Structure formats: C-alpha cells, structure tokens
Amino acid sequence: MSNSIENISKVIGAKRIGTAQANIDWLLTDSRSLGFPEETLFFALKTKRNNGHKYIPDLYERGVRNFVVNDLPENIADYADVNFLQVKDSLKALQSLAADHRKQFRIPIVGVTGSNGKTVVKEWIYQLLSPDKIVTRSPRSYNSQIGVPLSVWLMNEHTQVGVFEAGISEMGEMESLREIIQPTIGVLTNIGGAHQENFFSMQDKCMEKLTLFKDCDVLIYDADNKLISSCVQKSLFTAREIAWSKIDNERPLFIESVEKGVESTTIKYRYLGIPARYTIPFIDDASIENSLHSLAVALYFMVSPTKIAERMATLEPVAMRLEVKDGKNGCVLINDSYNSDLASLDIALDFMQRRSADKSKKRMLILSDILESGQSNKLLYREVAQMVHNRGIDKIIGVGEDISAASNLFDEEKYFFQTTEELIDSNILQKLHDEVILIKGAREFHFEDISDRLELKVHETILEVNLNALIDNLNWYRNKLRPETKLVCMVKASAYGAGSYEVAKTLQDHRVDYLAVAVADEGSVLRKAGITASIMIMDPELTAFKTMFDYKLEPEVYSFQLLEALIKAAGKEGVTNFPIHIKINTGMNRLGFEPEEIPQLISRLKRQTAVIPRSVFSHLVGSDSAQFDSYTVRQIDIFKKASSELQAAFSHKILCHILNTAGIERFGGAQFDMARLGLGLYGVDPFTNKVLHNVSTLKSTILQIHNVKKEDTVGYSRKGCLERDSRIAAIPIGYADGLDRRLGNGRAYCLVNGQKAPYIGNICMDVAMIDVTDIDCVEGDRVEIFGDNLPVTVLSDILGTIPYEILTSVSDRVKRIYYQD
Numbered sequence: 001m002s003n004s005i006e007n008i009s010k011v012i013g014a015k016r017i018g019t020a021q022a023n024i025d026w027l028l029t030d031s032r033s034l035g036f037p038e039e040t041l042f043f044a045l046k047t048k049r050n051n052g053h054k055y056i057p058d059l060y061e062r063g064v065r066n067f068v069v070n071d072l073p074e075n076i077a078d079y080a081d082v083n084f085l086q087v088k089d090s091l092k093a094l095q096s097l098a099a100d101h102r103k104q105f106r107i108p109i110v111g112v113t114g115s116n117g118k119t120v121v122k123e124w125i126y127q128l129l130s131p132d133k134i135v136t137r138s139p140r141s142y143n144s145q146i147g148v149p150l151s152v153w154l155m156n157e158h159t160q161v162g163v164f165e166a167g168i169s170e171m172g173e174m175e176s177l178r179e180i181i182q183p184t185i186g187v188l189t190n191i192g193g194a195h196q197e198n199f200f201s202m203q204d205k206c207m208e209k210l211t212l213f214k215d216c217d218v219l220i221y222d223a224d225n226k227l228i229s230s231c232v233q234k235s236l237f238t239a240r241e242i243a244w245s246k247i248d249n250e251r252p253l254f255i256e257s258v259e260k261g262v263e264s265t266t267i268k269y270r271y272l273g274i275p276a277r278y279t280i281p282f283i284d285d286a287s288i289e290n291s292l293h294s295l296a297v298a299l300y301f302m303v304s305p306t307k308i309a310e311r312m313a314t315l316e317p318v319a320m321r322l323e324v325k326d327g328k329n330g331c332v333l334i335n336d337s338y339n340s341d342l343a344s345l346d347i348a349l350d351f352m353q354r355r356s357a358d359k360s361k362k363r364m365l366i367l368s369d370i371l372e373s374g375q376s377n378k379l380l381y382r383e384v385a386q387m388v389h390n391r392g393i394d395k396i397i398g399v400g401e402d403i404s405a406a407s408n409l410f411d412e413e414k415y416f417f418q419t420t421e422e423l424i425d426s427n428i429l430q431k432l433h434d435e436v437i438l439i440k441g442a443r444e445f446h447f448e449d450i451s452d453r454l455e456l457k458v459h460e461t462i463l464e465v466n467l468n469a470l471i472d473n474l475n476w477y478r479n480k481l482r483p484e485t486k487l488v489c490m491v492k493a494s495a496y497g498a499g500s501y502e503v504a505k506t507l508q509d510h511r512v513d514y515l516a517v518a519v520a521d522e523g524s525v526l527r528k529a530g531i532t533a534s535i536m537i538m539d540p541e542l543t544a545f546k547t548m549f550d551y552k553l554e555p556e557v558y559s560f561q562l563l564e565a566l567i568k569a570a571g572k573e574g575v576t577n578f579p580i581h582i583k584i585n586t587g588m589n590r591l592g593f594e595p596e597e598i599p600q601l602i603s604r605l606k607r608q609t610a611v612i613p614r615s616v617f618s619h620l621v622g623s624d625s626a627q628f629d630s631y632t633v634r635q636i637d638i639f640k641k642a643s644s645e646l647q648a649a650f651s652h653k654i655l656c657h658i659l660n661t662a663g664i665e666r667f668g669g670a671q672f673d674m675a676r677l678g679l680g681l682y683g684v685d686p687f688t689n690k691v692l693h694n695v696s697t698l699k700s701t702i703l704q705i706h707n708v709k710k711e712d713t714v715g716y717s718r719k720g721c722l723e724r725d726s727r728i729a730a731i732p733i734g735y736a737d738g739l740d741r742r743l744g745n746g747r748a749y750c751l752v753n754g755q756k757a758p759y760i761g762n763i764c765m766d767v768a769m770i771d772v773t774d775i776d777c778v779e780g781d782r783v784e785i786f787g788d789n790l791p792v793t794v795l796s797d798i799l800g801t802i803p804y805e806i807l808t809s810v811s812d813r814v815k816r817i818y819y820q821d
C-alpha cells in the first residue's frame with residue numbers, strides 16, 4: 001500500500017503545490033489529535049461552525065508538512081518543505097481517499113447503521129469476533145461523514161475484518177458512506193424517531209439507511225419490526241438474510257425465549273434449526289436487542305455457540321462520561337458538557353434521577369441550545385421539555401437563543417439567558433443552594449466557566465502565578481538549546497504546583513512540542529479544559545488506559561508487563577498505532593527497560609499494531625551536580641547506544657531525549673532531538689538554587705488579630721509561649737494547605753507588608769498564627785508565605801529539602817490565580 005503524498009495527490013485529484021517527499025500514515029481533521037506530525041496529512045475542513053484552515057500555522061509549527069486545503073494560505077512563501085494539495089472540497093477529498101483505501105481490501109466488512117445502538121453493537125461484534133480475528137473498527141462513535149473515512153483509513157495489511165458504523169442526519173448522506181465502507185455484511189439495528197423532520201416519513205428514512213447495504217452479501221435485522229421488514233422487501237436485495245425473530249420460527253435465527261434475571265438475561269435461540277443459548281450481564285431491553293444483532297453476526301462468522309456463550313457472558317458495557325463533584329452551598333454538580341444531543345441528555349437526566357442519596361435536594365438543570373439535532377426547534381424543545389418534566393426536574397436554566405425562544409414550553413421554575421456570560425453576570429449562580437445541578441451544554445457554550453463558579457473552593461489563601469515569568473524562564477532555557485531541538489515541558493504535579501491548565505495553555509500558546517504529566521487524570525483534566533498539545537503520561541496506571549485512549553494521552557512505557565497490559569487494553573478498545581514513549585534505565589535504577597532488553601523489546605513491538613514508539617528517553621540522576629559528571633556522561637553513552645539500536649529497527653523517526661533542566665544547562669551536547677524542562681520553567685535553577693524569574697507566590701490574609709499577654713500561649717499544646725505582650729495574627733493556611741508543620745514555632749517566617757512575621761506555636765491543619773507585634777497591619781492585610789519577596793528556596797533550605805517539594809505541596813484547595821500582562 002503506497003501512501004506516498006504523490007499517490008494521494010493523484011487519488012484525490014489535487015493540484016499539488018510543493019515537492020517534498022512524504023509518506024502518509026495518519027489522516028487528521030482535528031488538530032487536537034496530532035500525534036505524528038511528520039507522517040500526518042491534515043485535511044482543512046470547512047464546517048458550519050469552524051474552519052480547519054485556521055489551524056494550519058499551528059500545525060506547521062508543530063511539524064506537520066502535508067495539508068489538503070480548499071484555499072491556499074496567503075503567506076505561502078513562509079512555509080518551507082511543505083505539500084499543499086489543493087482541492088475543491090477537502091471533505092470530498094478525504095472521503096475519496098478513504099474509498100480508494102477500502103478498495104484495496106478483499107475481506108469481510110460489517111456495516112452497522114440504525115437510529116440507536118450502533119456503537120454498542122459495533123463494540124459487541126468486536127468483542128465476539130476479536131479473539132479469533134484481527135478486527136479494525138470505528139473508534140468511539142466515529143460514524144459521520146468525517147468519522148467514517150477516518151475509521152476506514154485505519155485498516156492495514158493485518159486487518160482481517162472491518163466493523164464500521166454509519167450515521168446520517170440528512171437524506172442522501174448514506175450514499176457517500178456506502179462508497180467508503182462498501183460493507184459485505186449489513187446490520188440494521190432499529191429505526192427510531194431521532195432526527196425525524198428531515199425525512200418524509202419513517203419509511204423513507206428506513207429506505208435511506210438500507211442503501212448502505214445495496215451490495216451486501218448478507219443482511220441482519222429484526223424481522224419482527226414490520227417497518228424494517230417491509231422496507232427490506234421493497235429494496236429487492238439479493239443478499240442472504242439473517243433476520244431474527246421471536247415469533248416466526250421459519251426465520252433463520254429464531255429466538256425461543258428471553259428470561260430476565262436479577263442481573264443477567266438468558267436467551268435461547270435456534271440457528272438453522274440447531275438450539276443453543278447464552279447469558280448476558282444486562283437486563284435492559286436495548287442490551288438484549290443489541291446482543292441479538294451481535295449474535296447474528298457471530299453466527300455468520302461461524303463462531304461456535306459455545307464460544308459465543310463464553311464471550312456473551314463477559315460483554316462489557318460501553319461507557320458514558322459523567323462527573324460528579326461537590327459544589328458550593330451544599331450543591332452537588334453533575335458535569336456533562338461533552339455533548340448536547342437528546343440521547344445523551346436523556347442518559348444524564350436518568351443518571352441524575354438515580355442519585356438516590358440526594359433525594360432531599362432539588363434538581364436543577366442548566367442546559368444550552370442543542371446543536372445540529374436535525375430537528376426543527378419547535379419539535380426539539382418540545383421533546384426536551386417533556387424529558388425534563390418526566391425526569392422530575394424542579395428548576396431549569398436555559399442558555400442560548402434557541403432554547404430561550406422556546407422558554408414557554410417549560411413548566412418548571414425557569415430562567416433563560418442568551419449567552420453563558422449573561423448567566424454568569426446575573427448572580428443567579430451565587431444563590432443556588434442544596435441542589436443537584438446537572439450542567440449540560442454543547443462545547444461552544446463553555447459551560448466549564450459555570451462549573452468553575454459552582455465548584456467548592458474555600459479559603460482566602462491563594463497561589464498567584466505569574467505567567468510572564470513562566471514565559472521568560474521558558475525562553476531562557478530555549479536559548480540554551482539548538483533551534484530545532486524539541487521541548488517537553490513538565491506540567492506534572494499540577495505544573496509543580498502552579499496549576500496545570502493555565503500553565504499548559506500558556507506553554508501551548510508558546511508552541512512547546514509536548515506537555516508531560518504524571519498520571520492520566522492530570523492529562524484528561526487538561527484535555528477537558530481544551531488543551532490540544534501533545535501530552536505524555538510519565539506514570540501511566542494500569543487502570544487508566546481507557547482514559548489515555550479517550551483523550552489521546554501518550555504513556556511512557558518502562559516494562560514488558562506494562563507494555564503487555566497496554567497492548568491488551570488497546571486491542572479491547574480497538575485502538576491501533578497509539579504513540580508511546582519508551583523509557584530506558586541508564587543508571588537511575590527506578591523505572592525503565594534495561595539496555596540488554598532492547599532486542600526483545602523490538603521484536604515484541606514488531607509483532608503488534610496496538611502501539612508505536614514515538615520517542616525513547618532516559619533520565620539523568622545527577623545532572624545538577626559536578627561531582628556526578630562522569631556518571632552523567634556514562635548515562636548519556638548508554639542511552640545513545642540503546643536508542644540508536646531501537647531507532648535502527650523502525651523506519652519512522654523516534655525522538656530521543658535525556659536532558660532535564662540542569663542537563664540543558666550543563667550537558668548541551670546531549671540534546672538529541674528533544675529536552676525535558678521542569679523546575680527551571682517555574683523559576684528555580686537546580687544548579688545554583690537561585691530563583692530566576694519567580695512564577696508562584698503563595699499568599700494568605702490576616703483573618704483576626706488578638707492582643708495576647710506576656711506568658712500566655714498560642715495554639716495547640718501551649719507551644720507558643722510569649723515573652724512579651726504581643727499582637728498575634730491568625731491566617732487561614734495550615735499544613736493541609738501545604739504549609740509544612742515543621743516551619744512552626746519560630747523556625748520560619750512569612751512577610752506582612754514586607755516585614756518578617758515569625759510563625760508562633762504549632763501550625764494547625766487549616767490555620768497558622770504569626771507574631772505581628774512590630775508590624776503595622778490590620779485584619780484583611782495580605783501575607784506572603786513564599787514567592788516574589790521570599791524565595792521558595794529559603795523555606796526548602798530551612799526544612800533541609802528541595803524546592804520541588806515545597807512547590808508541589810501546595811494543596812488543591814488553595815485557589816490559583818493567574819496573571820499576565
């Protein structure tokens with residue numbers, strides 16, 4: 001299969017500007033998903049709400065060199081070594097490229113369509129077939145005019161079966177999906193009422209869906225559904241049928257009985273006259289129906305009834321995404337701002353209703369306009385109002401023009417706003433108390449601004465983060481590197497305590513090549529907040545692979561055990577070619593493959609397609625200290641040998657990196673392709689322990705001042721004994737906020753109006769007391785714990801630790817405030 005840019009240009013009939021050689025492995029339409037810039041072809045798509053052309057400069061910066069465009073960029077001379085493939089319609093180009101790709105395969109391809117259940121049926125077919133066959137399937141619910149071509153492109157020389165879902169929202173769309181998928185086996189799940197008004201009738205809609213199956217060898221559907229049966233008759237297909245029925249025992253697949261238990265359902269069936277049975281761990285009707293479709297497909301592939309029964313028993317549910325958090329004033333927040341279609345609204349409302357623990361609380365829904373439903377607003381919001389009513393919602397806040405226009409349809413206590421900003425400005429959010437609040441909005445509405453305000457954050461202690469200083473530090477270290485050396489910025493541990501999102505956003509704006517976090521949750525938080533840069537996970541947990549796949553978070557892999565688990569999980573999720581970063585142990589003796597294990601690692605990597613090495617790296621143990629320089633040099637040598645051995649086994653570029661902050665400063669010769677910047681970014685030079693440009697300042701406020709008599713004591717255990725009449729101020733920061741308890745009893749001080757105020761007595765969990773006898777101050781005055789005027793290294797020196805520990809100890813409940821001029 002030749003994916004040379006030359007060939008692709010021909011297939012899509014493009015006018016090619018540029019002559020650079022390239023071989024394309026990846027098609028990209030969403031710049032956030034970029035993984036392998038060198039081997040990526042980006043399609044700049046114009047949609048109703050967005051224009052992909054605007055991401056071209058950013059992608060170019062990140063290393064992408066191949067673009068399919070409708071319009072050429074104005075400053076085309078600024079782009080070196082690129083190919084622009086100019087076409088009339090980049091979506092059509094994407095589709096015809098995928099259709100051409102499909103033609104190269106003579107293997108069974110399952111096409112799944114219908115109103116509901118497509119994704120679940122596709123996943124379950126996969127779960128039933130994949131132990132025997134290599135199955136390529138649509139990721140998630142990639143079933144649209146864009147998702148289908150991207151899915152089909154994932155087929156490669158290993159694929160033995162393809163399973164793809166197709167969804168449409170308008171008449172005529174199915175034809176283009178048929179050309180791309182060209183299914184040989186068709187599954188029609190069911191026909192429901194969604195997206196109705198664009199179709200003349202249910203029958204037209206059913207006929208439209210059936211066009212997907214025009215050239216199929218076999219067709220699978222519910223024969224008891226009169227509408228579907230009659231449409232299949234009318235379509236005059238010559239395909240063989242595996243129609244299943246619960247009433248007609250002449251049908252090829254006859255369902256004899258369905259027995260629901262407490263947690264599982266047993267289904268008895270006869271296929272071509274032979275009786276068998278299976279049990280699934282679900283009891284709802286939709287799951288039962290979905291299992292019957294999947295059963296028919298498995299039978300067609302001649303999976304034995306025994307194996308089917310084994311695999312059915314362990315079917316896994318297809319997950320949904322809902323977050324529950326504590327809110328202010330006794331509220332509970334259910335956050336689901338991922339999408340806003342009717343089906344997911346219903347699921348979320350259902351979820352909210354089931355939260356039995358919160359029965360005493362009122363139920364509030366904050367809902368944005370529902371976009372691209374395909375229905376007229378009148379019908380749509382009538383349905384929404386009905387759902388809201390049925391699910392026992394007490395109050396609704398609607399945001400958006402459409403939902404506001406339909407406000408009269410809602411019977412509940414109600415408030416409507418045209419925009420999210422109007423809602424925020426209205427002060428209504430501050431008044432909510434003791435409610436369960438479901439926050440559900442399309443991405444465009446940025447409902448995260450609402451949840452931010454409703455989330456519980458106590459305290460008047462804040463960490464101020466100076467983003468300008470961050471950028472200054474970034475540039476200071478960048479100047480020490482060659483211009484082509486890529487940079488990973490470490491934002492693990494909430495960006496060394498500074499708060500990961502804002503820091504990540506700032507770094508992304510300054511075009512760093514990678515962000516690195518410790519665990520998957522840190523990464524998903526960034527993704528949910530809209531960070532699109534490539535993200536590396538340094539300590540991937542075995543339990544979080546799904547999160548990594550969902551959010552395109554690229555794990556570090558340091559052992560065979562981890563690698564095997566990852567490959568297995570990727571297989572289960574239908575993920576292929578997921579980028580990973582190989583860690584080699586060159587002397588830290590913490591985590592990593594031993595250099596001798598490289599041949600075995602190469603052979604394992606070659607025998608699978610789930611993951612693909614994007615980079616290889618190691619970590620220096622003493623780059624900040626001259627006494628370890630010979631050890632450092634040895635580490636670099638070992639790394640050089642091991643990494644080139646790995647690279648030699650693969651044709652694609654694998655990035656090599658070993659330098660951390662001190663390494664950048666002291667071992668510039670070992671830059672390889674990339675460096676990893678951590679502490680330096682946050683202002684601390686690990687070599688000199690000096691602060692470059694201070695980034696984080698931890699501040700608190702004086703809550704109350706007491707006049708305390710000589711020989712009285714302050715705080716627990718009467719530790720703080722006073723030698724004179726004193727003024728003692730209480731500040732709302734304690735060891736639970738990250739103020740180390742060992743700083744108490746006069747060992748350290750903070751600054752009040754620029755003057756040193758020692759800690760008196762034991763530091764408590766949430767409060768500390770300071771001596772302000774000699775300081776002119778009043779309640780409400782600011783206190784600096786560390787930062788611009790009191791370097792963090794003063795505290796780490798007192799405690800005999802390193803600044804990393806102080807910075808990362810500032811707890812989550814301390815609010816972060818960012819500024820930049």
Ligand SMILES: *Cc1c(COP(=O)(O)O)cnc(C)c1O
Binds near residue numbers: 490538660680686
């Ligand atoms: C944290 C970390 C770094 C950054 O180290 P600094 O000393 O803060 O620059 C680099 N590489 C790895 C693997 C890390 O875990």
